[in-house]
Amino acid sequence: MSPEPTYQFAVLGTGRIGAMHAGILARHPGASVRWCYDVDPARAETVAAAHGARATTRLEEALGDPDTDAVLIASATNTHVDLILAAVAAGKPIFCEKPLDVDLARVEELGRRLEGSTVPLQVGFNRRFDPSHGGVQAAVARGEIGALELLVITSRDPGPPPPRAILEACGGLFRDTTIHDLDMARFVLGEEPTEVYATAANRVDPLFAELGDVDTAMLVLKTASGALCHINNSRRTNYGYDQRVEAFGAEGMVRSNNHRPSEVSHHSATGTNRRDLLRHFFIERYAEAYEAEIRDFLAMLREGRSPSVGYADGHRALVLAEAALLSHRENRPVRPSEISPLYPSPASPA
């Protein structure tokens, strides 16, 4: 019916997020799951069976298959760099879950090794593809509010906190959670932050302090044009996943508000207009965004264009996260160029 080609994917990493991505690929008429690779054979088998795909624990089997058109990396974060490099070596276009890595040195080493490569690499900053947040960015980009002056990003995870093992590996609040908001800030601002101020606290659970991490934070970013951006984070709400973006300028304001499972409201002697809890967490809240980023990746493959979210986006968001961490630790504003000389300065636009 459609002349649209169908791309066959190797899904690398078939845990919770990988299984979700496999389902999205399987449902999309322009994609199919050819390989499911995981170090855990049972996990690979299960997801492969659900989509009529082949399972393997040998990476080279999936990457070496000439019918594998592209790879989707959703494995443990510390394996991303190696899998990207292997896919690049095999010449397979790559969609990689965020973050590239939580170790900036590794990410910059990856950057050096990608130089000259023509294999497309898209990074999974899914929130850019959310109809609400994306709608805010689009309105700003088309000039609806004039030049952006104030940007406020609210980003609070529903409780309880993730398990200790995940927290230990995630790189801490700034590299794991705030990084999404830092990418959103770059996306909506349309220019690079020139300075980051961050302060944080331990309010949610003693576990965070035990791990040397924080659970509650506020940031302010500045840009060369004078736009200001605030981000606030918490690791725990009791009312759902609180995700809002508000952009303000001379010509007006545009906001994305929270999503709920239904539009039911309740009115009684204890109050009016009571609504559902917010959608619980990222897989439910950003279901449309996860589908849309894959559609965008497939469109890139068809059109032969560059990825809309690439290595530089992954690298810069991590630099900003490092700047936030340093700012918090030294209690002073930090310039991204203090973190990495590769971060573009206002005078040298990327």
Next chain:
Amino acid sequence: MSPEPTYQFAVLGTGRIGAMHAGILARHPGASVRWCYDVDPARAETVAAAHGARATTRLEEALGDPDTDAVLIASATNTHVDLILAAVAAGKPIFCEKPLDVDLARVEELGRRLEGSTVPLQVGFNRRFDPSHGGVQAAVARGEIGALELLVITSRDPGPPPPRAILEACGGLFRDTTIHDLDMARFVLGEEPTEVYATAANRVDPLFAELGDVDTAMLVLKTASGALCHINNSRRTNYGYDQRVEAFGAEGMVRSNNHRPSEVSHHSATGTNRRDLLRHFFIERYAEAYEAEIRDFLAMLREGRSPSVGYADGHRALVLAEAALLSHRENRPVRPSEISPLYPSPASPA
């Protein structure tokens, strides 16, 4: 400072509503309270003292005073007609609380006696002056939604029901409460209803059935142009005074939503966006409207124009209420002309 004249009022009837009106007049720079008349001398004294006015139980004293510029009638409903006629005889412009009377024969007799009179008579259909409902009417009148096709009026009083004495005197749900909505319907429709269908039930309190009254109702009105109007009523909510108007046409929809004491919202594990109860009842909810109708009356006095809500409006709303009652009793649609030959037919526009 202002060249605006100050009109001195005789307030006739100084119960709860009269006292409210006296306060509004006293606060307005273009009005003052000169007389407080009430059959209960203590009641008249109290309100008079609050505003530096004279109290009397003798109507002729207030009406005979050449410095009395206008009267505001807020006495018991069954005294309205006599007070109007006395004020007309004294040549004093009249602002009269709704309804003119609950007895249609008396209202039509009043109409005959007002023929040829040049004394202005404004009827207190205050909701027309509410910024929200009035905003709906204004949007419809300026053509924002195109020709009106559907009008939905929700009008539910907060519980508990009024005391028995008030219910006995009020003429029943249709003449006491629905009459406001019927006036709102005429106001927004901009044309006369040609047919009324009403059905009602006893759901709120056995008292209503004891009195031969109903407490819950739904109506549908038609007009000559084919516009349709729905009204629903209840004598009791547990979440405040529910007052909404929704107008629909080819070019869109405009609605007035409920008013609350504050804009606070609450979010917790039991729900999000919980708001205050709605403003409790008419004195709070329509505070701005009560002030605005007096401003409009004062503007009429200054400008020498006709009242914006006059005898005909009071008469027609009552005819529609009678039509609703008959429709409910006979379980059939009723034309207003069945109730009164004075009601304008589509072919004979008022």
Next chain:
Amino acid sequence: MSPEPTYQFAVLGTGRIGAMHAGILARHPGASVRWCYDVDPARAETVAAAHGARATTRLEEALGDPDTDAVLIASATNTHVDLILAAVAAGKPIFCEKPLDVDLARVEELGRRLEGSTVPLQVGFNRRFDPSHGGVQAAVARGEIGALELLVITSRDPGPPPPRAILEACGGLFRDTTIHDLDMARFVLGEEPTEVYATAANRVDPLFAELGDVDTAMLVLKTASGALCHINNSRRTNYGYDQRVEAFGAEGMVRSNNHRPSEVSHHSATGTNRRDLLRHFFIERYAEAYEAEIRDFLAMLREGRSPSVGYADGHRALVLAEAALLSHRENRPVRPSEISPLYPSPASPA
């Protein structure tokens, strides 16, 4: 992975709605599309190809296949009865799009022929499965608002009107569109309407009058308990698909509000809080409901229980639609028992 059985479906009718249903079945882990039957072979082929199914123009091929576990009927309305009877003869459980037929005599003849049959027949009143409207019904059913006293259903289709051919076959506004609202009324009321008053107008497009149809309507339904229900309909909005349900009782009010594509709001010198147009039409607006009704049908198959929406629901909604049409034509309230002696009277609960 899942012990859930997979039911193989024959999809009968593969036009727009049938193709949508085929996609839903294909995506569900507990279902698959085995046959696509259509009188137009190209249409059957296209949908079959998309889901790895077999295409046929011979009904008996699909129904005679022992591996066909169930049928989904989404063909032209006037073929539903024959396809249902054929599926019953073949012993295949049936999910049939609404309405059963627009001809009450045919529907009642079907009813007689289904007597004694044990083949499950579920009718596609999808709105019952919408998370918002379903949430209202659930709140009412669990007693959240006390006994239901007032129910207000707003149901307006986005314009432009459907093509003439569709309008000619659809049975008119009441049988085609209002029937959904009448089913919703029965669903939320939890008891049978005992009387229907309907009035209608031609406001949208001359085409409707040409066809002897109407395009704008208001209804009031009563029940034995004294609950009152209002429905208003239009064949055209310019702001999207307006679908709301509001239930009121002594203990409060619960409402389902409209759905929009995003949660973006815009604030500027021309107004604040401007939102998207409402989701355009039924396939987008009720996407979740279409999926949920299939999940419910599959659960019924697995659990061996009766359909949650069966023949009686299809029959009664049509009787109410006929009552509305008669009420409109004769300008009087009509009892469903005047339309069909099979409609349960208050004294003989179904």
Next chain:
Amino acid sequence: MSPEPTYQFAVLGTGRIGAMHAGILARHPGASVRWCYDVDPARAETVAAAHGARATTRLEEALGDPDTDAVLIASATNTHVDLILAAVAAGKPIFCEKPLDVDLARVEELGRRLEGSTVPLQVGFNRRFDPSHGGVQAAVARGEIGALELLVITSRDPGPPPPRAILEACGGLFRDTTIHDLDMARFVLGEEPTEVYATAANRVDPLFAELGDVDTAMLVLKTASGALCHINNSRRTNYGYDQRVEAFGAEGMVRSNNHRPSEVSHHSATGTNRRDLLRHFFIERYAEAYEAEIRDFLAMLREGRSPSVGYADGHRALVLAEAALLSHRENRPVRPSEISPLYPSPASPA
């Protein structure tokens, strides 16, 4: 009727704000305006005439009158300190508009001179008395959200910017506008900020830069408990006066949203739910708050208690504004104790 005493006020300064306060006093049954003092005799006369008060340009006449029960200071900011001291000398309780002064040295000198005084001094931080913002504080204070973790204050003035003369005298954005938000922060936090980070920009009008001022700002405050507070400011919106407070904690979130003139919403082919512009500016937006702070002051007089917003509140908000200014200038977080040794440190609670 009421045994409530009536306090006679001298209104010192009868410009726009003084005239507003005079009107509030005149309308309140427990207050009256006895004297209107202004350096401009015409201005004093006009306001006096409106309320039957005496006008004077001689301060001692108003303060020396034994029947003057209290003073309300609404003169130019740089006269506040002198007028407060004169009223203290005359033993008259004082309600003084914010700020006490924009010069911290003068405010601290005032503090020294007030030591030992028993004359009550209430400062006009009116927003504490707004039903919406006050409702947030009350919810936090009663523990509804648990311990406060994040506080977000949005405070943006409608454009165009104030005239040059006002801007020159106002002390700049932080001392003039942000000071309200800093007081709100202290009010809701329920503890003293221990550090202020501020950054600002010139985005609105070249006039601000000419005056060495800024027009756009973001702040982050920390407290000893680890609560974090963000404030964002702009001197110009095109959609009205944007005033919101959001408090977040383990047990939930409570917010105050903006106020609008009506509850009308508009739905058309260009969008749904479009609402009015926000209430334009402080006199309209905070009308209820201005009345409530006077009610509170009168209650204080009657009850013989301390003012609910006193000298210390005025002093501390100014110290925080100075800290913000220094933070902006030196691009580093600043502790209030760097600004003034009088600011209470966490270890020495006030």
